[in-house]
Amino acid sequence: MDESxxxxxxxxxxxxxxxNRRKFFKIMAAAGLFSLIDTxxxxxxxxxxxxxxxxxxxxxxxxxxxxxxxxxxxEPNITLIDPSDRQFYQPGFTLIASGVYKPxxxxxxxxxxxxxxxxxxxxxxxxxxxxxxxVTTAKNGKIPYDFLVLAPGIQLNWDKVEGFSYDQLGVGxxxxxxxxxxxxxxxxxxxxxxAKGGRGIYTDTYTKHKCGGAPKKICxxxxxxxxxxNQRDHIQLDYFTAExxxxxxxxxxxxxxxxxxxxxxxxxxxxxxKGIDTAAKQVHFERIETIDGEKKVTPFVEDYDFLxxxxxxxxxDFVKEAGLGFPDGxxxxxxxxxxxxxxxxxxxxxxxxxxxxxxxxxxSKTSAATRVQVPIAAKNxxxxxxxxxxTEKYNGYAACxxxxxxxxxxxxxxxxxxxxxISFPFSMLDMSKExxxxxxxxxxxxxxxxxxGMLKGYA
Numbered sequence: 001m002d003e004s005x006x007x008x009x010x011x012x013x014x015x016x017x018x019x020n021r022r023k024f025f026k027i028m029a030a031a032g033l034f035s036l037i038d039t040x041x042x043x044x045x046x047x048x049x050x051x052x053x054x055x056x057x058x059x060x061x062x063x064x065x066x067x068x069x070x071x072x073x074x075e076p077n078i079t080l081i082d083p084s085d086r087q088f089y090q091p092g093f094t095l096i097a098s099g100v101y102k103p104x105x106x107x108x109x110x111x112x113x114x115x116x117x118x119x120x121x122x123x124x125x126x127x128x129x130x131x132x133x134x135v136t137t138a139k140n141g142k143i144p145y146d147f148l149v150l151a152p153g154i155q156l157n158w159d160k161v162e163g164f165s166y167d168q169l170g171v172g173x174x175x176x177x178x179x180x181x182x183x184x185x186x187x188x189x190x191x192x193x194x195a196k197g198g199r200g201i202y203t204d205t206y207t208k209h210k211c212g213g214a215p216k217k218i219c220x221x222x223x224x225x226x227x228x229x230n231q232r233d234h235i236q237l238d239y240f241t242a243e244x245x246x247x248x249x250x251x252x253x254x255x256x257x258x259x260x261x262x263x264x265x266x267x268x269x270x271x272x273x274k275g276i277d278t279a280a281k282q283v284h285f286e287r288i289e290t291i292d293g294e295k296k297v298t299p300f301v302e303d304y305d306f307l308x309x310x311x312x313x314x315x316x317d318f319v320k321e322a323g324l325g326f327p328d329g330x331x332x333x334x335x336x337x338x339x340x341x342x343x344x345x346x347x348x349x350x351x352x353x354x355x356x357x358x359x360x361x362x363x364s365k366t367s368a369a370t371r372v373q374v375p376i377a378a379k380n381x382x383x384x385x386x387x388x389x390x391t392e393k394y395n396g397y398a399a400c401x402x403x404x405x406x407x408x409x410x411x412x413x414x415x416x417x418x419x420x421x422i423s424f425p426f427s428m429l430d431m432s433k434e435x436x437x438x439x440x441x442x443x444x445x446x447x448x449x450x451x452x453g454m455l456k457g458y459a
Contacts, residue, residue: 003105006304011381012271017159017421023431026291027145027435032389036200041421045379045452046072046073046074046075046214047072047074047382047385048075049073049385049386050075050077050383051077051146051147051385052077052078052079052144052145052146052147052386053078053079053145053146053147053148053149053381054078054079054080054081054135054143054144054145054147054148054149054356055078055079055080055081055148055149055151056081056088056125056128056135056148056149056150056151056152057080057081057082057150057151057152057153057356057358058080058081058082058084058110058113058114058120059084059151059152059153059356060075060198060249060357060367060370060371060450060454061151061153061357061358061373061374062080062082062149062151062152062454063080063113063114063115063378063455063456064088064143064370064371064374064455064456064457065113065151065374065378066078066080066114066118066457067115067147067377067455067457068374068378068457069378069382070115070117070118070244070457071457072378072379072382073382076117076118076137078118078119079118079119079120079121079143079145080114080118080119080121080135081121081123081124081125081137081143082110082120082121082122082126083108083122083123083138083219084110084213085109086107086108086109086110086193086205087104087107087108087109087112087113087445087451088106088107088180088449088457089107089447089450090106090178090210090211090340090367091211091213091367091442091446091447091450092105092106092179092400092447093178093179093182094104094177094183094214094217094218094221094403095403095442095443096177096180096183096184096187097175097177097183097184097186097187097190097223098184098187098190098217098218098222098225098319098399098403098406099190099191099225100406100443101154102312103180103183103184103449106447107179108451109445113451114457115456115457121137121143121212122139123137123138123139123140123193123225124137124139124242125137125152125318126138126318127318127321127322127345128148128150128318128319128324129322130148130320130323130324130346130349130352130375132144132350133145133146133148133351141438146351146385146421147326147351147352147353147363147381147384147385148349148351148352148353149352149353149354149355149377150319150346150352150353150354150355150358150359151325151354151355151356151358151360152241152315152318152319152336153210153314153316153356153357154209154210154313154314154315154316154350154357154358154365155314155315155316155317156179156311156312156313157311157312157313157314158311160311160312161273161274161275161276161309161311161312162275162276163275163276163277163278163284164276164311168278169181169182169185169209170182170185170189170309171278172276172277172278172279172281173189173193173278173281173304173305173307173308174276174278174307174309174375175204175307175308176190176210176308176309176310176311177214177218177308178210178214178272178311180298180364183373186218186308187312190221190222190225190306190445191225191363192219193222193235193305193306194222194225194226194229194231194234194235194377195229195231196234196304196305197231197234197235197237197405198304198305198306199235199237199238199303199304199305199306200219200222200234200235200237200238200304200305200307200308201239201240201283201302201304201306201307201308201309202215202216202218202222202238202239202240202307202308202309203215203239203240203241203271203272203273203283203307203308203309203310204240204241204242204243204310205242205273205309205310205312205313206242206312207270207310207311207312207313207314207334208313208331208334208336208365209212209310209312209365210313210357210366211365211366211367211400212363212364212365213363213402214410215239215308215309215310215401216239216246216247216256216402217382217402217403217404218308219237219239219265219308220259220260220263220265220304220402220403220404220405221403221406222237223235223237223263223306223405224404224405224406225406226316226416228406235264237264237265238265238268238302239260239265239266239267239268239270240267240268240271240273240285241267241270242271242272242288242457243269243270243273244269244270244343245269246260246267247412248418248434248449249412249414249418249420250418251412251414251419251420252402252410252412252420252431252432253420253431254415254432255381255433255434256402256404259404259410259434263333270287270289271285271286271287271290272285272286272288273309273310274286274299276307276309276365280303280316281303281304281305281307282301282303282304283297283301283302283304283309284300284301285301285302286298286299286300286301287299287300288379294308301419312334313334313335314335314336315334315335315337315358316335316358317335317338317451318389319335319358320334320335321345324338324346324348324352324354325338325351325360326338326360331360331362336358336359336360336361337352337354337358337359337360338360339353339354339359339360339361340396341360341361341362341394341396341416342379342393342394343376343390343391343392343393343394344359344361344373344376344377344380344394345380345384345390350384352457353377353381353384354381355370355374355377356369356370356373357370359373361394361396361416362396362416363396363397363398363415363416364398364400365398366398366399366400367450367454368398368399368400368413369396369397369398369399371454371459372394372397374392374393374454375392376392376393377392377394379392380392390434395415395416395421396414396415396416396417397412397413397415397421398413398414398415399411399412399423400412401438401442401446402440403439403442404434405434406437407436407439408434408435408436408439409434409435409437409438409439410431410433410441410442411426411431411435411438411441411442413426413431420432426438443448449451
């Protein structure tokens, strides 16, 4: 079935839910119009500020910051350091793992995504010296800066899962879609698991992690895939979360819990993965509870036939080693950059901005959050270059499109206070429930918006 047929069928089903074809296209057109307005606004802003800017990281945050700053500065002096050959649309990994996308759908050559007119140093940063204003790279030595943008993304710490290492991904049917190859292995294994039957275990992790909805998505997609192939009665699915609840945004949580109940997927809370025995196909868990004011840790072991898990995550080691993280509090242990949560300016070194996953902000780490952070951070950086106080403020907006089945998405948008922040045109719908329109956005709109809007500094 080609994409045009899928879209036509989805629109027909969308109409049955009370929204006619004309209104559907009006909604999509409105979204496009607002993107155009943002683009024109971006072109209108300019500054004569000068200074050498070094951007660490060439992912969503780093490249879109470079594109914005290049457009907004009359005389940009921007160096971006990143070793990658390819730019991945990482939200697409879930769709690879569920057979919706092909692997080649989610990446482009890094050189084709890099803004023209900037200095790209194809190297890895191994140290930052915020006192002497310089970074150290693996091959090119020290690079000085006047202003630093930290955008290196997140570090996946596979070694913190006992008995496991990255090169074991897929061994013993233990999988993780937070990796390009891992997503491909997951899709193959998901098909084999649902055909053969057995028990599937799905987990998250106890640290802050990017796209917190991803483990929930692949769990629900496995369940729906099994139903579509008349295999649901042959598989048992269990979801284990290290959190005290499945989700913590009140507007969206009730429906998500309902979906898990309707699909007969039990949820166990306050439970983290300690280790994996791939030979025995066993997960070693710890249930961590507070009883009568005392912390109680209960170890237990579960057998599986198919496992999807997340490794603990943190800021890259060089961020932690440079003393750029929080000295205390719940964001300290994993080294997240100590930024002001509204301005994204570092609280100790005011010539440093952090955006994207590395930023120590109390919200979800998603590409949607990065998209909103970047123009705010770019304008605040320019204000600092002009000798002014940064005045732009980020309200903690993040979005997590939780794919609930092949055709529906619970599009969770919220701010620092966990209040819903429904974007137009979806404010015209009841977004506390899964929607076809959000599926169309997830599958057909967000990827081109990423490559041709966000990375270009327009969206």
